[in-house]
Amino acid sequence: MKAINKLTAAVMASLMLMSGFAFTSCDDDDDDFSTEQYVGGVSLNVFGPCPVARGGELRFLGSGMKHIQSITLPGSGDITDIKVISDNEIRITVPQDAMPGYVVLHSSKGDITTKTLLSFTEPISLDKVSPLTVKAGDVLTLTGDYLNLISEVIFADDVAVSEEEFTSHSRYEIKLPVPAEAQSGKIILSDGAEIPNWIYSEDELTVTLPAVADVLDLTGAKPGETVTVTVSNVDLVTKVIMPNDDEVEFTVDGDKLSFVLPANVTDGTICMVPASGVKVAIATIGVALPEDVVAEPASDVWAGDIVKFKGVNMELVTSVTFPGVADAVEPSEKSATEISVTVPEGTQSGNAVLSTGSGAGIEVAISTLKPEAVAYNPSPAALAGSLTVSGRNLQHVAAITFAGSTTVEVANPSATEFTLTVPATLSAGSNTVTLTLTNGETVEVAAIELSAPECAYATVLPGEETEINAGETFIITIANADKLTGVKVNGNNVQYILNGDRLIIQVPENAGKNSNFTLVSSNGEISYDIAVIPATHVENVIFNQVINLDWSGDEGVNKFRIYKESFEGVPSGAKLVFHITPAGDAPQIQVNDANWGTIVTLEPAVDATLAEVELTADVLSRILGTDDGWSTTALVIQGQQCVVSKVHVEWENSLETVIWDAGWTCSGWGGNQDLAWGGYDWASVKPGQILRLYLTPLVAEGEWWCVSLRHGDGWGNLPAPFPAQFDTPASPLEIVLESYIIDDLVAGNGLVITGDGYTVNKITIE
Template identity: 30%
Template sequence: MKSIFKHTATIGAVLLLLGITSCKQVEIDTAQYADDAVTLASFGPNPVMRGAQLRFFGSNLDKIAKVNVPGVEPITSIEVVKSGKISEIRITLPVEGPEVGYVTLLSKDGDQFTTKSMLNYTEPIVFEGFEVAAPAFPGDVITLKGDYMNLVKKVLFEGGATVEVEEGATRHEAKVIIPASAKNGTIVLSDDGAVENLFYSELPLEMGEPTVKKAADAVIKAGKAVTISGAHLEMIEKIVAGGIEVTDFELSEDNSSITFILPDQSASGSILAISYEGNEYNAGDFESTVPVIDSVNPLPVKAGGILTITGKDLDLITSIDFEGAEDAIFAYENGKILVLVPETATEGKISLKLANGTSVESEITLVHPVIEAVSPLEVYAGDPTPITVSGKDLDLVVSAAMGGKALSIENKGETSLDLYTDATSVSGKVELTLANGELLVSEEEITVKYHALVVLTSRPSAQHIGQEVVLLGSNLNLVESIFIGDTKVTQYSIRKDDEIRFLMPWCKTGSYELKFQLYNGDVEIQAEPIGVLLEQTIKTIWEGEFAVGGWAAGFQPLSWGGYDWSSVKKGTTLMVYYSIDPAASYAPQLRFGNGSWASMPSVKSQFTSADGEGNIPLAEGSNYIALTLGAEDLDQLVNNGGLVLCGAWFIVEKVQLINDIPQERVLFEGDAEVNWNNAVTIPASEVATWEVGMELAIHYTVTPADYHMIRIINNDWSFNPDGNNAYNWNDLVGNSVIKKTVDAELLQNLGGKDMSFTGFGCNINLVTIL
């Protein structure tokens, strides 16, 4: 990066490296210099006054050990203003001796650097001293003594105040008025040049102190005006009242009083006046007004109702806390406070707080709901008949339970509410809970009966063959056997009263009754069927932890030769398990990318939430994402660098390839023309293995023809059913598959011979049996 040193100078003020004096801004390029090389770029002011400061600019000038100025001894007292590649040093020229000539800088290594131009001098300002009353106060006039005092433009006071010199200065004398913020210390004269010459006084200015009268102790209300009296109070920079700083105050014209508003946050304590010098003056102690509570009504008060508080100085209250509830909603009007009682409030103290941290308290009591009656006392779990609770102030109830199991609440009012059970409800007393945690329990106990002994609270709607089915509920220890349709479950991993886990047995895919055979001989059938899905092969191709950061590092172990994607077939599910990075600074997102990070072609059709670049927002609460690989996806994986998972703020934990295992057995696959021939023949040995109830599927494509037909025959055409029947299909256009359930009649008609398909106007592509 190019480093540019900028310095603005006026004509006759700055001597540049090339000795050119200019009123324009000049840029010195330091990029050409080594990082540790010493280089002199410019110096100034030139001409300069004897006794003033001379500045040098360049690189690494902090390495300069002495400066040779013609006419005087080498100067070794060097002020380093800035070190490094862009640096500045300063020296103070002696008043006596400096002559016109070139200035030479000598480094600690012995190297010399000489200015390109000669140093010249102007008639110097000579600062001999000043006269002022002792001690001095703001508004006093300082008389500056010396030579060329008419060239002095301003005076800098300790503490940072700068004041212009009064008009009418002469060569030997100038005057300046002391500002309010002036502090004890050196005063500095300035000629206010572009590179100003500064002249320091030998003796310090001694400032007097303000007088602050200490007032008698008083009780003061926040928001009221407070007045401090004294003398020279213009020297006060700030007020601290009860630990709170105040800088916004009014000063009287004669500087004898300060008036300020007592802040709301000020607690009882001292009022301190702090001068610009930093000295503290105690203006007296005070007590902040504390409100008084006269009454709190009504009592008891109902949660959600309005509590009225009367008293004195209640306008000072900034927040109200109840037991169990902070920052209640309230309003102050007409000298009283109206506060909304939070639902979570409990009996006890109510605390009214001020901005200064103090508070006043009062005791409150609350309205308590009452249960007077509960009916009926016997219900069936999950029935629509409610349990009705009668009583008082029941609208305060927020939840209900019975025997530890939650009940739903409807029709809640002050005098009654309805409770509804579900299939898992149990017998017990009614328990009503308020928002503040208060619990009401009925005297009566409700008996819960069941239409079924086994109750499920959680179960899957479907599961793949060979994968785990998890059932949660109650009374599961009553189950002897579980059936999926007519298929008995044989592999269990957990059998408990509230949980059963088993592997889905092999069944033909579809929807089946979930049946429980109980030890008492009863069979209970669940209302909702369970789906059986295809068995799957699951292959883990990577496992570990890989954080992608914020688009910083794509997951690439499976790219560019990391995995043989040519072995993956169309329709495979690519499953990615992940967790969200705790360092996430914005919403996590994932892209299924190829070796060049471009999105997979199928992403946009499978994820409607993906943006234009294929970035998929990761759903909150999920830990996996799946993409079904199409032909175009596999082409990218094989021919364009494999898989890269890129995006932001997720950690890859596992990558799997999942394939469904078909249940059908393929009898024929190809492209057989059907033209009143034995287009496809199934051997008699295969047909002999078939059982009644199996499903035969013939996949076909129609071809241009006057008509289209597929017919089942035996290979010698002795079974050749013509016309409209169960073995002859004429309506082929608009479809692509024929399904035929194997029955005893078909097997009998084939007579133990090979089975063939014939017809016209189509091609048979696939024949399967399930």
């Protein structure tokens, strides 16, 4: 058998010297070793191995190697069959007639001659491999010459057998056991040098694999079925793998191999694998699926109902996913012909998906129970009046929407009717009606005819361009003015003036951006949501008299009192402000409680016009909690060389409304649903309001954490462009509630808060 030699080492251990360059030689002299980089142009750095086997590969490393046109070896002449690996490496096969001597590389730029002689190893030869077909554990015999120099035999895919494992080793013969991991292909003899000589066999070795006469066709097979196949050399099988690469247990009885199809078996090829890792096909499978499936009932279903799905192969169904619901439901009963499933909350009309363990699924249409035969009483109905909606299947109605835009929540509907107050902001005449069900579905029903209200109502409301300021008045025109008995803002009575059909309303200073105005009549009431420009700065004058402070003077002239009534509703952090004119070079204002205990003594500058005291929670508590036993005195003010002309309290009104402050720690994507599923009325929120989440991260500074805001139904993401999550946000996290966000929160059953690595302390809306 012909011997073929190949050099495969990546780095030469023996380096050569070329003329004109300081290259290392192939001897072991440490002084010749160099770490010099490639110098560019056409230059040779190293070549090897040295010594080399005739028939083996000789490698040349340097710069511009692709420009080498031929290489002269002593005894062989010019060699032009050059294998170009890269610009830095070329290779040639050493002819059998090559002799020791200098090697010359030829290029158009000139010749390069090595400074070290090329030398040769003993002529290792591999003449015969026997047998050429083997099985793991068989003894392989290699014959040739100088085989005593071989330290390793390498099978395909780098499966190596060292000389310690040879059963026989001489100059002319090597015997060794075929390893279990061996694969078919050429074998390699290696001398084990640092840069080894490799001698390839001319013929390929065939390693026996387990085999089947015919690959089984398992089309229509079901999980749980046992598959048995006749396998030659079955003792070589180490594992059986499914199409998804999962291993399954198997048994062997003689030449029979058996295994059970797992629940998650998928379409594809089933293989057996010996120790070598080579996959051998056993069978192809097309997994059976449920067929001819129908739902009973298929219509008028609702959460809590039992639906039976009937058909063929129904025992394969592992779960059912209902439309509108993220989580799958497992069957409560199952047989080969039918399964029983309880319909989950949130199910909508659409296709239920019946899934099998293989991950495949089939779809079956179902529809939910819908309202029918809807009628209205009275008809026409008056705006702001009571309305009864009657019909069938009304028990699941959550809200009713008039004219496509005005929605009213429905409380405690029965199967046949529910009542509500018609919104006063609708237009008289025909209005469309949409019912929203508790599962989120909507149903268009008969239109309703509406008439003007019988109580006092606004015929013209302020337009968007009208500015209404907290603390000021505004005017609206009303009808049925004779029925008006009062006006409320955000549930509190306010002052008003009625002049014919013109109603002047006093807006409270604490009115927020979206305030509710109610016209109360003797025969009913109507409410309107009206935008108000809040009065964030509050300034109340609590003393307005000129007092010349003098320690020895009289009360009312040189000292004065301020009473507890002046501090009702004043928040902590407010300021008590004295308007002053200093009357000397050492002005002082002493602020005392009702029992003349000093709270603070102010010493304003001689040119000051104001002097301030911060009303902290402790100061306010002392002001309101100190009792002199005979009056409602809060403060006694005295001092010297200072004239006080006025005193006021001031503060900034926060427009934020706390909607949740229970405190909750989020880790591992848990969820807080306190503001979902009716926990907060998101329909009351107006576009442009700001949602703020006050957060405390639980991770070290710079580490990742995130907040994800979702709607209640299935914890689904809010619609784009709303972000799926906020990574390491600032606190408070501020969200401008645009219309599409509010609409989704209303339709999707509120807000769910999730994410990882933080505590949410409170949530506000401004």
